[in-house]
Structures are given as C-alpha cells and as structure tokens.
Amino acid sequence: xxxxxxxxxxxxxxxxxxxxxxxxxxxxxxxxxxxxxxxxxxxxxxxxxxxxxxxxxxxxxxxxxxxxxxxxxxxxxxxxxxxxxxxxxxxxxxxxxxxxxxxxxxxxxxxxxxxxxxxxxxxxxxxxxxxxxxxxxxxxxxxxxxxxxxxxxxxxxxxxxxxxxxxxxxxxxxxxxxxxxxxxxxxxxxxxxxxxxxxxxxxxxxxxxxxxxxxxxxxxxxxxxxxxxxxxxxxxxxxxxxxxxxxxxxxxxxxxxxxxxxxxxxxxxxxxxxxxxxxxxxxxxxxxxxxxxxxxxxxxxxxxxxxxxxxxxxxxxxxxxxxxxxxxxxxxxxxxxxxxxxxxxxxxxxxxxxxxxxxxxxxxxxxxxxxxxxxxxxxxxxxxxxxxxxxxxxxxxxxxxxxxxxxxxxxxxxxxxxxxxxxxxxxxxxxxxxxxxxxxxxxxxxxxxxxxxxxxxxxxxxxxxxxxxxxxxxxxxxxxxxxxxxxx
Amino acid sequence: xxxxxxxxxxxxxxxxxxxxxxxxxxxxxxxxxxxxxxxxxxxxxxxxxxxxxxxxxxxxxxxxxxxxxxxxxxxxxxxxxxxxxxxxxxxxxxxxxxxxxxxxxxxxxxxxxxxxxxxxxxxxxxxxxxxxxxxxxxxxxxxxxxxxxxxxxxxxxxxxxxxxxxxxxxxxxxxxxxxxxxxxxxxxxxxxxxxxxxxxxxxxxxxxxxxxxxxxxxxxxxxxxxxxxxxxxxxxxxxxxxxxxxxxxxxxxxxxxxxxxxxxxxxxxxxxxxxxxxxxxxxxxxxxxxxxxxxxxxxxxxxxxxxxxxxxx
Numbered sequence: 001x002x003x004x005x006x007x008x009x010x011x012x013x014x015x016x017x018x019x020x021x022x023x024x025x026x027x028x029x030x031x032x033x034x035x036x037x038x039x040x041x042x043x044x045x046x047x048x049x050x051x052x053x054x055x056x057x058x059x060x061x062x063x064x065x066x067x068x069x070x071x072x073x074x075x076x077x078x079x080x081x082x083x084x085x086x087x088x089x090x091x092x093x094x095x096x097x098x099x100x101x102x103x104x105x106x107x108x109x110x111x112x113x114x115x116x117x118x119x120x121x122x123x124x125x126x127x128x129x130x131x132x133x134x135x136x137x138x139x140x141x142x143x144x145x146x147x148x149x150x151x152x153x154x155x156x157x158x159x160x161x162x163x164x165x166x167x168x169x170x171x172x173x174x175x176x177x178x179x180x181x182x183x184x185x186x187x188x189x190x191x192x193x194x195x196x197x198x199x200x201x202x203x204x205x206x207x208x209x210x211x212x213x214x215x216x217x218x219x220x221x222x223x224x225x226x227x228x229x230x231x232x233x234x235x236x237x238x239x240x241x242x243x244x245x246x247x248x249x250x251x252x253x254x255x256x257x258x259x260x261x262x263x264x265x266x267x268x269x270x271x272x273x274x275x276x277x278x279x280x281x282x283x284x285x286x287x288x289x290x291x292x293x294x295x296x297x298x299x300x301x302x303x304x305x306x307x308x309x310x311x312x313x314x315x316x317x318x319x320x321x322x323x324x325x326x327x328x329x330x331x332x333x334x335x336x337x338x339x340x341x342x343x344x345x346x347x348x349x350x351x352x353x354x355x356x357x358x359x360x361x362x363x364x365x366x367x368x369x370x371x372x373x374x375x376x377x378x379x380x381x382x383x384x385x386x387x388x389x390x391x392x393x394x395x396x397x398x399x400x401x402x403x404x405x406x407x408x409x410x411x412x413x414x415x416x417x418x419x420x421x422x423x424x425x426x427x428x429x430x431x432x433x434x435x436x437x438x439x440x441x442x443x444x445x446x447x448x449x450x451x452x453x454x455x456x457x458x459x460x461x462x463x464x465x466x467x468x469x470x471x472x473x474x475x476x477x478x479x480x481x482x483x484x485x486x487x488x
Numbered sequence: 489x490x491x492x493x494x495x496x497x498x499x500x501x502x503x504x505x506x507x508x509x510x511x512x513x514x515x516x517x518x519x520x521x522x523x524x525x526x527x528x529x530x531x532x533x534x535x536x537x538x539x540x541x542x543x544x545x546x547x548x549x550x551x552x553x554x555x556x557x558x559x560x561x562x563x564x565x566x567x568x569x570x571x572x573x574x575x576x577x578x579x580x581x582x583x584x585x586x587x588x589x590x591x592x593x594x595x596x597x598x599x600x601x602x603x604x605x606x607x608x609x610x611x612x613x614x615x616x617x618x619x620x621x622x623x624x625x626x627x628x629x630x631x632x633x634x635x636x637x638x639x640x641x642x643x644x645x646x647x648x649x650x651x652x653x654x655x656x657x658x659x660x661x662x663x664x665x666x667x668x669x670x671x672x673x674x675x676x677x678x679x680x681x682x683x684x685x686x687x688x689x690x691x692x693x694x695x696x697x698x699x700x701x702x703x704x705x706x707x708x709x710x711x712x713x714x715x716x717x718x719x720x721x722x723x724x725x726x727x728x729x730x731x732x733x734x735x736x737x738x739x740x741x742x743x744x745x746x747x748x749x750x751x752x753x754x755x756x757x758x759x760x761x762x763x764x765x766x767x768x769x770x771x772x773x774x775x776x777x778x779x780x781x782x783x784x785x786x787x788x789x790x791x792x793x794x795x796x797x798x799x800x801x
C-alpha cells in the first residue's frame with residue numbers, strides 16, 4: 001500500500017496554495033511534511049481529508065484513484081485527519097464524542113460503543129472514562145480520543161496537523177510513541193509540522209513544501225541546515241544568548257494569594273528587576289496564566305500586595321495597570337488580543353493614546369504603513385486581523401504595544417509561529433528589554449524558556465514549584481521540574 | 489381540580505408541539521425566530537382551509553405546509569444566501585402577521601370544523617390520571633408523542649446524536665462526514681411544520697375560530713420556553729406546562745380577584761422572565777454540576793453554533 005499524491009493544484013483567488021504537488025509515501029512510514037506557516041501544508045492535508053476539493057490532480061491509495069469530495073469520502077477511503085485543534089464536541093461525553101458520526105443502526109447502542117471504545121483505546125494504551133465530558137480533558141487526551149476514533153473507523157492513513165501545539169511535554173512523548181507504533185503496524189502516518197526538531201526526532205522520511213510546491217524530499221536523517229534552507233530559502237542562524245545588567249526592582253509581589261477557578265497560588269513573593277526576563281514554565285493550566293492575569297490587573301489578589309515601579313497596584317483595575325505601564329499579550333491572539341473584522345490601521349488607531357474625537361484616517365493609514373514596514377507584517381493597512389497569519393497577528397500585536405512599557409506580560413509569545421517569526425518577535429522583545437522593560441512570559445517551549453530567561457519560575461499543580469536562574473538549570477532539569485520532580 | 493389540570497394539559501398542547509419543533513430546529517444550529525408570525529399565519533390558514541373543505545385534518549396539513557414553507561425560507565436564506573437568521577426571521581414574523589390579518593379578515597367570527605374529542609378507552613377511566621391525561625383529543629395525544637419522540641431521538645438514536653453535533657460544532661460534524669447544511673435545512677423545515685401544526689391546534693382545537701389576537705404573543709413565549717428548557721425536550725415540555733398552568737390559573741383567578749382582572753392575563757409573561765433569571769443563576773447551574781447523570785436535563789447551555797452559518801471555509 002502506498003499513498004500517491006499526483007500533481008495537486010488548488011487556488012484561492014490569486015493564491016496558489018498547492019501548485020503541482022507530487023510525492024509518494026510508502027506504508028509503514030512516518031512521513032514528515034515540513035514547511036513554514038502559509039507554505040501550503042494545511043491546504044494539501046485538507047485536500048487529502050476531503051475538506052477541500054482539488055482543482056486538479058489525483059490522490060491514489062493502494063493503486064486506487066480516490067474521489068475526495070467530502071470528509072465522508074476520505075473516511076470511507078481510510079484517510080483520517082487529526083486537526084491542530086482536535087475537532088471534538090466539548091459539552092458531550094467521551095462516549096458520545098466517540099460515537100458521533102459513526103455508521104450503524106438508527107438506535108444508538110451506547111453499551112456496544114463503550115465496549116468498542118475500551119477495546120480500541122486499550123490496544124493503543126489510552127485510558128478514558130466514557131462518561132467524562134470532553135471539556136474536562138486536556139488537549140492531549142482529546143487527541144488520543146480522536147486517534148482512537150479514527151482507528152476504530154478503519155483509517156489506513158492518519159494525518160496529524162501540528163499535533164504538538166498546546167500539549168504538554170509528557171503528552172508529546174506519549175504521542176510520538178503512539179505515532180511510531182502506528183507506523184510500525186503498517187499504517188501511513190503523515191506528520192505535518194513547522195518544527196524542525198520534531199520532524200528530526202520522529203520521521204523516517206520528509207517532504208519539504210514551500211510556496212505550494214515540493215522543494216525537497218529525503219530519507220531521514222538529514223542535516224538541520226539543509227532542511228532550514230529548503231524551508232526558508234536562506235539559512236537562519238540562532239542568536240547568541242545576550243544579557244544586559246539588571247536594574248532595580250520593577251515588579252514586586254509580596255505574600256500574594258491569587259486564585260482563579262481551580263488554580264490557587266498562595267503566599268507568592270516575587271521581585272522582578274528592570275531589564276529582567278522571567279520565563280514561566282509548567283504544564284498547561286498550572287498557574288502561569290493566573291500569575292500573568294493578576295499582574296495585568298485582570299484578577300485581583302485575595303491578599304498580599306502588588307506594585308510596579310513603586311506604584312501600588314494591588315486593588316487597581318486593568319486600566320490603572322495600563323496607565324502604570326503594564327502591558328499584557330494573551331495567548332488567544334485573535335480571541336483576546338485583536339478585534340476580528342477591523343483592519344491593521346484601525347487596530348493601531350485603537351491602540352494609540354490619541355483622544356481626538358475625529359480620526360484622521362489619512363494619517364492613520366500612513367502610520368499603519370510605517371508599522372507594517374517596521375514589523376514586516378505581511379498585509380495592507382486595510383487587511384482585517386483574521387486575514388493575517390498567526391505570525392503576522394503577533395507582529396501586529398507587538399506593533400500595538402505602547403513605546404513606554406515598564407512591565408510586559410506575554411503568554412506563549414511564539415506559539416504556532418515559524419522560526420523566522422519567532423526570532424523576529426524575540427528580537428523586538430529583547431530590544432525593549434535593553435531599554436529597561438521587565439518581561440514575564442509563559443511558554444511551553446523549553447528551548448525558548450532556556451534561551452531568553454534570566455530566571456525561570458516552574459509551576460506545578462497550581463502553585464510555584466521551583467525558581468531557578470538560567471545559569472543553574474538545563475533542559476533536562478527543567479523537564480523534570482515541569483513534571484513535578486526534583487532531579488536527584 | 490381534575491378539570492383544572494385537564495384544561496392545563498389541553499391549553500399547553502399547541503405550545504408543546506411548537507416548542508418541540510423549535511427545539512429540534514435550534515438544536516441543529518438554526519434559529520427560527522418567526523414563530524410569532526408562523527403560528528398566526530398557520531392558525532389562519534388552518535381555519536380558512538378547514539372552513540372551505542369542511543375537514544379539520546386538511547386544515548392541519550395546510551398549516552404544517554405554511555410553517556414548513558416559512559422555515560424553508562429561513563433555512564435557505566441562512567444556509568445558501570448566508571443571511572442573518574435573526575434579521576430574516578424577524579422580517580418574516582412581521583410579514584406573516586400582516587398577511588394573516590389581511591387574508592383572514594373575512595373569516596373572523598365564522599364557525600368551522602373542530603377536532604372531535606377522543607377519550608382513550610380504559611385509560612381514561614383511571615381515577616384522576618385518566619381524566620387529566622387521557623380524556624382529550626388527537627392534538628393532545630400528538631403533543632405527548634412529540635415530547636417523547638423528540639427526547640428519544642435526541643438521546644437514544646444515532647441521527648439524534650449527529651443532530652446535536654451539527655448544532656454544537658458543525659466543522660467537527662462535517663469532518664466526521666455528516667452533511668451539515670443538508671441536515672440543518674431539513675430539521676428547520678421539520679421544526680417549522682410542527683410550529684404550523686401548533687398554529688392549527690389553536691384555531692381548530694384549543695380556541696376555535698379565527699381572530700387576529702388568537703395566538704398573540706404565544707410565538708415569543710414559545711421561543712422563551714425553549715431557552716428556559718435549556719434545549720432539553722423534557723424541560724422544555726415542563727416550561728410549556730408551567731406556562732399553561734399560569735394561563736389557566738390567571739383565567740380562573742379573574743373571578744376571585746375582580747379588581748386585578750386586567751393584570752392577571754399578562755402575569756405569565758413577567759413570570760417567564762423570572763423563570764429565565766432563575767435557570768441562568770449560578771445556584772441552578774451548580775445543581776447540574778452535582779448530578780452528572782442529569783447533566784443534559786439541568787444544563788442551560790445553548791448549542792454553541794446556534795444562529796451561525798457553516799461554510800466549508
């Protein structure tokens with residue numbers, strides 16, 4: 001059995017998202033599809049899974065030409081796709097999520113479905129409580145549920161679209177084990193990613209896509225430089241770690257108790273200096289977001305005090321925090337950070353401190369043009385926020401940060417960005433640091449934490465588990481701490 | 489006492505049929521806001537057709553067709569033309585109301601056919617229960633069937649689970665091979681047909697005859713009851729009976745408190761608002777968290793994709 005993709009073309013208006021893509025993947029293979037954001041990986045995968053119809057070209061599985069007009073056709077042909085954000089139904093139970101959309105009789109036999117769920121998940125080594133709501137599962141568990149379901153429905157080809165976004169380090173290890181087992185069992189596994197190290201660690205072979213075309217195919221291992229060059233067309237050199245001398249205290253948190261939902265951080269003492277970069281590590285939902293939101297003034301501490309640059313802000317509102325020079329960039333760029341439907345120019349007007357009643361749109365467009373150049377945003381002053389790619393949304397958010405910021409709070413500043421955009425984001429952040437801004441950022445990316453932090457605060461189970469300076473910690477120890485263990 | 493309960497069950501029957509229809513429609517992700525207009529136009533049509541033909545059943549069929557046609561316009565304009573469901577539903581409400589007044593003018597005060605009473609043998613002889621539940625006509629029995637069938641379909645069948653899926657997260661349902669937009673269209677039409685039958689039940693059964701105020705405000709109340717019922721057929725039915733009880737009570741109390749006679753008929757409306765405040769309170773929500781088995785019944789969450797348009801990107 002082999003999956004052959006033959007000369008696939010797909011256009012969206014003037015954009016050629018797939019421009020004659022041809023490659024073949026053999027059975028039992030773990031095949032990486034590598035490319036930067038917007039390279040055309042997702043479009044191709046959506047064609048394979050029946051979401052889009054190709055303008056021309058053929059998909060051939062096991063010698064048979066497939067007619068993929070809808071996801072139903074793809075499922076029938078044995079092609080299953082795991083979307084970046086698992087397509088599950090949050091308020092439904094695990095069992096209902098498993099059974100929804102499956103073929104069978106009119107009456108839904110939940111007992112039989114449960115037995116099937118247990119059988120297939122048991123074979124994969126996953127554990128589920130069928131009555132639990134999917135809302136209460138982690139992203140990793142939702143993925144496991146989706147994998148279980150696709151295999152139960154008889155998938156022979158499994159497509160994973162950026163599956164490591166939003167899952168913890170330990171879940172990633174488990175996911176990779178599962179992928180290896182599936183491939184070893186004779187399946188075709190396509191692993192779509194823009195993360196080089198993951199493709200290197202996992203895949204047997206790789207196809208690199210750039211601007212809708214296949215630019216490189218190889219058996220692994222391949223030198224990283226080669227892959228980077230193929231992905232971006234130029235070799236990107238990782239920056240040397242730079243430091244600047246720290247100044248006096250900028251953020252001061254004393255004996256603070258913060259609580260939000262099930263997270264409760266008690267008796268937190270923390271001082272962050274001018275020009276210091278502090279990384280917040282930990283599994284998703286361990287308390288990092290709570291600390292950031294408290295510093296931003298979005299939740300108030302139950303007790304204790306919080307001040308920025310000597311200004312008391314314990315009971316202050318979000319507006320007062322803004323006025324004191326605190327700026328927060330949440331993880332949900334489009335949901336919490338930007339306004340859908342309004343343009344880059346309009347965003348910059350919103351973010352400016354100009355209070356005039358009438359907006360000078362000529363000047364606003366001109367200013368938007370300048371910011372677009374300065375932050376290398378791929379878009380026009382009139383482009384709406386949701387038309388921008390993730391990297392360009394983050395660039396726009398950076399452009400919206402006021403010039404004078406004392407404390408910058410960031411949640412997953414480079415999540416989902418390609419290497420180039422991530423490097424750009426950090427170049428900008430470090431410039432601000434050099435001018436005295438204190439930076440606190442939460443991240444799930446160990447390399448990012450180790451590369452940029454002066455100190456790392458590790459959260460575990462809703463409280464501060466350990467605080468280490470960058471000099472005294474390495475990736476292995478950080479991994480242990482995130483898992484709640486202290487290395488012996 | 490028996491008679492009071494009997495009349496509550498009868499008074500609520502059309503409301504039950506309409507709210508079950510709307511629950512099905514909204515559960516699939518479409519809001520049919522036109523209920524106030526659909527009910528009125530279908531009530532008028534049912535009476536007019538039944539009056540001409542001299543047969544109530546034909547009136548019911550015509551009313552179902554009217555309700556289904558209005559629903560089909562909403563579904564088509566939302567699914568194919570990507571128009572806003574609220575706007576289209578509201579405009580259709582106004583159109584249907586005016587159309588009913590205009591076309592129905594000559595039927596005001598006429599006497600038409602009615603649905604004959606049909607006590608169920610044996611069952612209706614049971615003391616109290618028999619009189620309250622089984623001494624009715626086909627419309628009331630149909631309302632029982634509507635409640636049970638809707639519940640059974642939602643929670644015990646495969647297509648019912650898929651129906652919940654398309655209203656909750658259509659892109660996920662689509663990824664599983666479910667034809668989202670086609671199903672939405674037909675569930676909207678089905679719901680609309682049930683609203684039409686409810687309209688006919690008013691003019692041919694519960695209130696008899698046609699006048700402009702026959703179903704006044706009941707469409708809006710039906711929409712509120714679906715929300716009160718948290719899109720769960722049994723709770724929606726409870727809401728409809730509660731409203732029916734309030735109406736009957738208000739009617740009977742008019743004789744007891746003649747001084748406030750004008751106020752009592754409108755009392756059910758503000759009480760409905762209070763009921764909505766209650767089911768959306770944190771206290772009520774916490775009960776739902778404590779009994780996982782009752783989650784569906786006690787939850788008050790709207791289908792997440794309700795009122796939105798699904799496109800394949």
